[in-house]
Amino acid sequence: MRLAAVKEEMASRGIDILLLSEPPNHNYLTGYDGYSFYTPQMVIVSLKREEPIWIARAVERPQAVMSTYLSDDSIRTYPDDYVNSLVGLSAYDVMADVVKELGGEKATIGVELGGYYYSAQAHADFLKALPQAKFVNADLLVNWIRLVKSPAEVAVMRQSGRIADAMINRGFETAAPGVRECEVAAALCHQQILGTPEYSGAYDCAVVMFGAGERALAPHPTWTDDVLPDSTMIYLEVHGVRHRYQVNLARTIVLGKPTPEYLKFADIAVEALNVGLDAVRPGRTCSEVHAAYAQSLGRHGYEKISRLGYPQGVGYPPASAERTASLRKGDNTVLKPGMCFHMMAALWLEDKSCCITQPFVVTETGHEPLTSTPRELLVK
Incomplete structure (x- = not known):
């Protein structure tokens, strides 16, 4: 076919x-x-x-x-x-x-x-x-x-999602004051290949994204050999891969106690993400999904200048995105069941960032998350 x-x-x-x-x-x-x-x-x-x-x-x-x-x-x-x-x-x-x-x-x-x-x-x-x-x-x-995945492809994407979940969990377990950034990155890469008890993973289309402290303000940082301090913010983007089908997932980890102001910022980011996900259903356009997200974010005075999401599936270096539809203003691609996207609802501002994202597949009635990691700030 x-x-x-x-x-x-x-x-x-x-x-x-x-x-x-x-x-x-x-x-x-x-x-x-x-x-x-x-x-x-x-x-x-x-x-x-x-x-x-x-x-x-x-x-x-x-x-x-x-x-x-x-x-x-x-x-x-x-x-x-x-x-x-x-x-x-x-x-x-x-x-x-x-x-x-x-x-x-x-x-x-x-x-x-x-x-x-x-x-x-x-x-x-x-x-x-x-x-x-x-x-x-x-x-x-x-x-x-x-762009439209078969049921068999979606099944593999779900497996990739489970690997991404395992990677985020491993990163959260490993990150701690006194641990070197490279040790956390190494644990993530180990988990990526190890996969889950049911199936192995594979190499990804890019590298694990890792930014601690001020480098969490950048979207594509990599690790250093610096030691994590007692209080810091860590941005992780991981890539679960199974049979070359890749699922991306990002989270922000906070070591120490986040400020009330930052907790509110994270809540705003998650709220907008959930509104965007709720807007996903067959027949709607990528632009309409973006508009729902942007309106929610805008109520709090924030704007995301980069696209909200991109399609994923079979991938090889240098990029997993399929280079077709984007969840952004003006993209009138009509959503169909079987389309898989990474809703990259990460916010990188000049003074703060919050990276909580959700990969999903469009279903007959809405969307199905491809990962199960809670959509929330991870505080340790």
């Missing part, structure tokens, strides 16, 4: 051959999973061919055989001489030969111009190798199809 949906969209756009460079799309359409995307690899979809063609460096072939459903003829490779070649060999020339084999010398070819793994050099090499072809931007073609 996934491949059929992609081919249907290709046909509607007049695309004969689709060159997919993004690792999440490789996984989504073929099942391929390997840490090999630092060298050129591609999945080629042709309207005239039943299976996609996966192509990467030769040493990755065993992984493709083990992790994909593809037949032997649909798994192609190029020699290692093409990796970081000092004599000008381009792996994209080998891929262009496959396009020619598919009758694509004069075809309309879709490429992911905005993808993280489609370089200017790759495009230049394809243009040179296929001068009579018409290249069009097909960025996000597969991503939009991925």
